[in-house]
Amino acid sequence: MAVKIPQGVRGMNDTFPEESVAWQALEGDLRALLALYGYGEVRLPLLESTDLFARAIGDVTDIVQKEMYTFVDRNGDSLTLRPEGTAGCARAAIQARRLRGQTPRFYYLGPMFRHERPQKGRYRQFHQLGVEVFGLSAASIDAEVIALSARVLRTAGVTASLQINSLGSPAARLRYRALLLDYLRPRRAELCVDCRERMEHNPLRVLDCKVAVCQDIAHAAPRLVDHLDEDSFLHFNSLQGLLTALEIPYQINHRLVRGLDYYNRTVFEWVTDALGAQGTVLAGGRYDGLVAQLGGADTPAMGFAVGLERLLALQRLQSGVADVVPPLLFLGALEDAAVARTWQIAERLRDAGLSVVTGGPTHFKQLMKQAERSRARFQGMVGGEQLAGAALRLKEQAGNGQWQGSLNAIHEGLHSLGVDFPERAPHTVRNFATARTSL
RNA sequence: GUGGCUGUAGCUCAGUCGGUAGAGUCCCGGAUUGUGAUUCCGGUUGUCGCGGGUUCGAGCCCCGUCAGCCACCCCA
Numbered sequence: 001m002a003v004k005i006p007q008g009v010r011g012m013n014d015t016f017p018e019e020s021v022a023w024q025a026l027e028g029d030l031r032a033l034l035a036l037y038g039y040g041e042v043r044l045p046l047l048e049s050t051d052l053f054a055r056a057i058g059d060v061t062d063i064v065q066k067e068m069y070t071f072v073d074r075n076g077d078s079l080t081l082r083p084e085g086t087a088g089c090a091r092a093a094i095q096a097r098r099l100r101g102q103t104p105r106f107y108y109l110g111p112m113f114r115h116e117r118p119q120k121g122r123y124r125q126f127h128q129l130g131v132e133v134f135g136l137s138a139a140s141i142d143a144e145v146i147a148l149s150a151r152v153l154r155t156a157g158v159t160a161s162l163q164i165n166s167l168g169s170p171a172a173r174l175r176y177r178a179l180l181l182d183y184l185r186p187r188r189a190e191l192c193v194d195c196r197e198r199m200e201h202n203p204l205r206v207l208d209c210k211v212a213v214c215q216d217i218a219h220a221a222p223r224l225v226d227h228l229d230e231d232s233f234l235h236f237n238s239l240q241g242l243l244t245a246l247e248i249p250y251q252i253n254h255r256l257v258r259g260l261d262y263y264n265r266t267v268f269e270w271v272t273d274a275l276g277a278q279g280t281v282l283a284g285g286r287y288d289g290l291v292a293q294l295g296g297a298d299t300p301a302m303g304f305a306v307g308l309e310r311l312l313a314l315q316r317l318q319s320g321v322a323d324v325v326p327p328l329l330f331l332g333a334l335e336d337a338a339v340a341r342t343w344q345i346a347e348r349l350r351d352a353g354l355s356v357v358t359g360g361p362t363h364f365k366q367l368m369k370q371a372e373r374s375r376a377r378f379q380g381m382v383g384g385e386q387l388a389g390a391a392l393r394l395k396e397q398a399g400n401g402q403w404q405g406s407l408n409a410i411h412e413g414l415h416s417l418g419v420d421f422p423e424r425a426p427h428t429v430r431n432f433a434t435a436r437t438s439l
Numbered sequence: 440g441u442g443g444c445u446g447u448a449g450c451u452c453a454g455u456c457g458g459u460a461g462a463g464u465c466c467c468g469g470a471u472u473g474u475g476a477u478u479c480c481g482g483u484u485g486u487c488g489c490g491g492g493u494u495c496g497a498g499c500c501c502c503g504u505c506a507g508c509c510a511c512c513c514c515a
Contacts, residue, residue: 007505007506008506010505010506010507061513062512062513062514063513063514066440066513067513067514083514084514084515112515114513114514114515116440116512116513116514117440117441117511117512117513118507118508119508119509119510119511120508120509120510121515122513122514122515126515127515128515129515130515194511194512210511258514259513259514260514269515276509276510277509277510277511278514278515280514280515281515282515283514283515284515304515305515306515307514307515308515309515310515311515334473363469363472364472364473364474365471365472365476367474368474368475368476369475371474371475372475379474379475381473381474383473385473393473393474395474395475397475
């Protein structure tokens with residue numbers, strides 16, 4: 001009787017060991033880097049109340065209008081799988097009163113969910129590293145965060161180009177919006193249909209359109225930088241000076257406007273043309289109004305997010321990703337009677353912190369194939385002869401190293417073949433002892 | 440949400456005019472072999488993505504649907 005095979009949810013991927021080592025390596029490198037800058041991890045829920053995202057991201061954005069995974073829980077509350085991390089992070093910081101005092105520098109790492117049509121570099125469950133700083137309004141923190149973002153890319157071994165812009169204060173942005181509309185309205189008929197729609201709810205996005213006609217119109221449009229408020233203008237100048245001092249090359253992109261409502265002043269993006277249509281690998285900016293908007297004390301904030309699938313894809317293209325680390329030793333048992341002894345030896349070597357995989361009991365030929373496939377550095381086969389005292393042979397699989405000796409002397413054998421034993425075996429005695437004393 | 444392309448063995452792919460499931464590779468078990476091999480025997484290589492329709496008969500034709508890829512849109 002045929003049973004229907006369950007299918008994973010569209011746009012959500014499973015990751016197997018060959019692939020997950022690259023994730024682990026990247027995540028490890030990033031965590032180490034963040035510690036270097038004094039950022040600490042916040043672990044946030046994947047679910048928030050739907051209302052939070054509507055208020056934070058802006059309820060006319062595509063994300064809120066048509067991309068959220070929203071459901072009603074058993075209490076009748078409307079909950080949403082987070083489509084981005086900033087809203088939840090701000091909510092948590094407000095709730096835990098972490099907005100002042102020692103300057104909060106946070107990061108988070110994990111899955112986000114958006115119901116979009118999957119394509120290259122875009123999935124329904126995807127992963128972001130996000131960084132958020134609260135309470136600092138000076139351009140110096142913008143420079144710090146952008147420098148950190150530059151090093152995120154450098155750490156991953158990828159290159160992209162930095163584009164920056166300033167959206168000014170909300171008031172200046174509103175004034176500019178009116179100016180832009182005055183400019184666009186007479187040209188409305190020339191714009192593409194999407195842009196005519198954009199004029200209604202988010203005219204700044206017309207500047208970002210890919211259609212040639214719209215780009216021409218956008219190039220001749222009044223520029224945001226020319227209509228910034230005084231403070232934002234100075235802030236932007238100050239940031240540029242700092243980026244130059246830090247030797248971080250950038251381009252000012254007057255048409256760079258971010259999609260989320262909460263941004264003001266500095267916005268930035270690292271872009272590449274190596275990933276097809278999804279060229280933005282890392283993006284962020286300042287969101288001074290969000291915390292107050294969510295009911296917290298008026299607190300400036302700055303942050304960014306990196307798409308880890310995109311970062312990894314770029315890494316795979318540009319510098320290669322981490323590969324599986326093969327075990328040190330393959331130990332095979334040639335017959336039932338040899339299993340117990342072989343497994344004991346494997347356990348002893350693991351006590352000493354060495355990685356050992358076992359095989360058998362089965363025929364010699366099978367074991368040889370298994371040994372080769374394991375990619376272990378060394379290989380040894382245990383049968384009745386070894387149990388009776390005959391010499392065990394250790395062989396280097398990819399080289400010529402060899403050793404023969406008694407089963408009990410396998411430590412010495414490995415040592416003579418050049419194996420370094422760890423100072424302390426991390427997975428054994430220490431954990432056992434801690435467990436006992438804490439109980 | 441819209442559009443284009445593609446779904447056959449674990450993998451890479453054939454499959455003619457609609458007429459009985461194929462190759463290579465890999466994998467598994469057994470015999471021989473005590474060190475990377477060979478040989479021999481045997482095996483799953485499969486609801487031809489799924490569901491319907493036409494037909495005496497569908498991997499092939501028609502409709503629907505799902506998934507993957509790419510682009511639009513949007514975003515990291």
